Amino acid sequence: MDQHTLRQSAGAKRNRKRVGRGPGSGTGTSAGRGRKGQGKRGSVRTGFEGGQIPLVRRVPHLRGFKNFMRVEYQAVNLDTLAERFPAGSTIDAASLAALRLIDDVKSPFKILSRGETALSIALTVNAPRISESAKAAITAAGGSFEETAPADRTPRNRVHRRKAAAAAGTGA
Numbered sequence: 503m504d505q506h507t508l509r510q511s512a513g514a515k516r517n518r519k520r521v522g523r524g525p526g527s528g529t530g531t532s533a534g535r536g537r538k539g540q541g542k543r544g545s546v547r548t549g550f551e552g553g554q555i556p557l558v559r560r561v562p563h564l565r566g567f568k569n570f571m572r573v574e575y576q577a578v579n580l581d582t583l584a585e586r587f588p589a590g591s592t593i594d595a596a597s598l599a600a601l602r603l604i605d606d607v608k609s610p611f612k613i614l615s616r617g618e619t620a621l622s623i624a625l626t627v628n629a630p631r632i633s634e635s636a637k638a639a640i641t642a643a644g645g646s647f648e649e650t651a652p653a654d655r656t657p658r659n660r661v662h663r664r665k666a667a668a669a670a671g672t673g674a
Contacts, residue, residue, distance in 0.1 A: 575612040576604050578629075580636055581619050589623035610651075615639045 522533040535542045540552070549556055558565065583593055586601055595611070598604045604611045612631035615621075621643035630651040632640075640647045 573610055575610045575631055577614050578603050578611050579614050579616045580621050580639055581616055583613075583625060583627075584621055584623055587623075587625060590625070592626040592628065594628040613647075621645070 519529070520527070521529050523529070525531045527533075532542065540546055549558065551557070559567075578598060582603065586603070587593060587597070591597070595604065595607045595609075598611065599607045610630050612633065613627055613629045613636045614633050615635040615638075619639075621639045624644035625640060626645055627640055627647040628650060629647070630649070631653065632647055632649050637647055
């Protein structure tokens with residue numbers, strides 16, 4: 503088989519339709535673009551609704567909404583820590599990254615307690631976030647923990663901030 507003897511199989515190659523060649527071309531005078539309007543004269547991106555709020559933004563819970571402020575924490579379970587670390591060791595981002603339990607030293611992670619499993623060894627844990635059940639399990643085993651970035655419970659909404667301030671009695 504030589505390059506000059508190669509042939510395409512039947513139906514694999516089709517000539518492209520040449521549009522915009524007048525009324526005798528078979529595509530009509532408007533070349534398949536319809537009559538007057540923005541679609542005839544220029545290009546309109548997919549999903550554009552003429553300046554109206556698109557469906558994707560009108561109904562964000564169906565699809566299309568992604569909170570760009572969300573911080574995705576990697577989960578690390580206490581039973582995994584008990585398997586991988588000896589008793590009395592200090593657990594932080596560097597030690598977890600060295601054992602490939604998290605992706606990177608700078609990536610945020612959260613220590614979780616899987617089910618009702620009790621921690622059998624004492625550990626010192628330094629983590630950005632620790633769940634309440636994991637805190638209880640660490641202290642019950644005789645270990646200690648330090649939460650470096652506890653959860654921010656500040657309401658984002660102005661109305662909720664006013665209600666919280668009124669309940670606290672500051673009157674902001």
